[in-house]
Amino acid sequence: MSQENSQEVSETASEQPTTETTDSSTDVSSLVAESKKYRKRSQDAEARLAELEKKLASAEEVKMIQEGKKDELIAKYQSDNEQLTATAQKWNKYEENRRNTLLESAPEEERERLASLDLDTLEYVTNKINNVKANAPEVAGNPRTTVPKKKFSDMTADEKRDNWENIIQSYKP
Secondary structure, three states: OHHHHHHHHHHHHHHHHHHHHHHHHHHHHHHHHHHHHHHHHHHHHHHHHHHHHHHHHHHHHHHHHHHOOHHHHHHHHHHHHHHHHHHHHHHHHHHHHHHHHHHHHOOHHHHHHHOOOOHHHHHHHHHHHHHOOOOOOOOOOOOOOOOOOOOHHHOOHHHHHHOHHHHHHHHOO
16 A cells, blocks of 8 residues: 555656646746737837937927027037038048958959949958868879888888778778
8 A cells, every 4th residue: 555655646746847847838938928028018119209209309499490599400400410420430431441451351353343342242252252262182193092111011010000091002903
């Protein structure tokens, strides 16, 4: 009777972990689904906020124009324009430097054709050109294996063991 009880206990114990594993995978999938739902809701709210901020800014500009504060609005646009111009100049300088560096790393005969490409394509092409590895051509007539320099009978046991593949190859037709 004690054997039957111990068998029942072991069967119950072995069944329990499988149900927990199933439950945990179900919990994980439900948590992932819930997380995706909250993320989508958050993204929608952020998009709506950005849209409302744009509308508010345009309404504020209209209000400033109606009140006769055009000079303040012009000053605001001028400062924004200066910041954007400075950023554009930095980017143009970076792009020019990067383009020159990539063209210098390219072969001379290809530089003229590569100069007309946009930066992303130029980077891709120069990476491909620089990563190409030429295979050394095989010279006809050269054997692939070396023939042992000593006769088999003159070799020591260690030399025979080290050169066994070459010895076998020398006897093949």
